[in-house]
Amino acid sequence: MDNKISANRRSFLKGGLALGGLSLLNPISAVANPVVLEEEEFSIKVGPYLQTDFNGSIAVLWITNKNCNSWVEYGETPEQMPKKAYGEGELGLLPAGRLNCVKLPDLKPDCKYYYRIVSREIVSFQPYKVTYGKTIQGAIEHFVNADLKKEEVSFVMLNDIHDRPNSIPELLSLDKGNKRDFVFFNGDIFDYQTNEQQIIDHMLEPCVSAFAKTTPFLYVRGNHETRGVFARDFKTYFHHVAYTAFTLGPVRFIVLDTGEDKEDSHPVYAELVDFDHYRVKQAAWLAQEIDRKEFKKAAFRIVLMHIPPRYSGDGHGAKHCTALFEPIMNRGKVDLVLSGHTHKYKVHPPAKGQNNYPIIIGGGPLKGTKTLTKVLATKTELKVVMLNDSGTEVADYVIATR
Known part of the structure; x- marks a missing residue:
């Protein structure tokens, strides 16, 4: 990733924790007038x-x-x-x-x-x-x-929200009135994992209020979900956040967990990560997946992964994804890859000698760059429409069955 993109991606990352209390300012008063806390009611x-x-x-x-x-x-x-x-x-x-x-x-x-x-x-x-x-x-x-044999499937994708919970209902309102089979969160919904309340306030509650009581969502980690003291507890709040594959209607879906964008030996990880091995393990699984009859017989094959297999700079994680996944996806004749990570929405058509499939990348967390990606697949056509946060269409791509 070049310096300009890297600077743009990190310019929004802010943190801080303010602590204070009356007892610290006036300890004598606090002792003289103790606060009696009632036991919290079960809820x-x-x-x-x-x-x-x-x-x-x-x-x-x-x-x-x-x-x-x-x-x-x-x-x-x-x-x-x-x-x-x-x-x-x-x-x-x-x-x-x-x-x-x-x-x-x-x-x-x-x-x-x-x-x-x-x-x-x-x-x-x-x-x-x-x-x-x-x-x-x-x-x-x-x-x-869902009827797994349905003739068409539709879903929306959100990515790179970065602890801006209002973006969830804001972006989903651009699709108001449409019934989708699921909502897909393609990573970096958070800056890093701090505690349970962050997960509730910045994702779960907005989802429950907007759609999640009646429509399921799928979720794969971005590189930012791997960071922070609560990263190892993160998975317990969801049914599934790792790599997987499933068929719905005419589409075989492949979900990959691309891990971190830096090398495992980077000092910030303090020798506590092994994403290289994790990606190698997924590549072996993906090589088996493209030989499965469910994959081969599908009208369309869509890969969902946070770090795109190309076009996301020269970071170690990005280059490792290219080296591992691109040859397998080319061999398997993947039809479409949907990603995030770069914070810059873009459609990359197939490129000879590189990706034989289009790569569509969703936007970033800031106003004017946020996107909602809408996907509709039938037995004969796969259509992708991307809207920015003002509701303006910024991408339109159609793929016919081979």
Whole structure:
């Protein structure tokens, strides 16, 4: 990445934490008049929000402020929700914490389901006696389980929001009235990972308010999500944020986690990362994926990855992505790559001797550069339209089946 682009990408990164309190300013007064804190009432902090890997199931997630026993009640009418699902257990033990993820299995294709989240507070957890407290439940919500064999699929992509939560509803409002199969977050939704409240305030709550109770989202990390003290806890707030593949309608989707843009030995990582090996592992997986019948028989093959496989500068991570992924994607005859990272929206058409597929890169976090990328695929045509934050169309690309 050249110096100008690098400077532009980092100019918006700001940080700081202001701490203060009356007791620090007037300790005598604070001792004489102690503040009595009431115990926080058991409640849902955020949710529900939906995620899926399009295999006939959907994951319902929510966060409570205290440990609990949780489940989801669901059915095909709001009056009758006879089914109950719990979080996935490990070693025979069901979850009993605050981060709730319940997978609803064996769903019918193209079927509308109603659901309600329920959590029961765990007041005391003794070896031979668990004491429960208040039981709370959410409102009745709904979603339509996707038909994997549908004739067309549509979704929108957001990327590089960088801790600007208002950008989520702002950009999604440009697509108001359209029903999408999912929303895709293509990395760098945050500057770095600080704590749980940041994840709630800067992503989950805006998503829940805008769409996530009824429409699922998919999410892959950008390089900024790998940074910060909370980066290793980040994945526990989502059903899935790593690399994967799935088929929906006429499209085979490949999601790659491109990791960091600097070399693993860079001092800022303090010998705590191994992204080179992680990318090599994904490349081996991708080489197997392009030989799968689901990949070969798809009308279109779309790759979603934060750092594009080309056109993002000379940083180590970018060059490693080119060396590892580009030859495999060329061999597999990928139809389209959607990326972010550079903070400059751009359409790069196929280039002989390089990428045999178009690479479309979403914009950055600042006003005038933010973008919403809309994708519609049928059995014969793949159409991409990109809007900037004023609603102006800044890119339009159409691909026909081969």
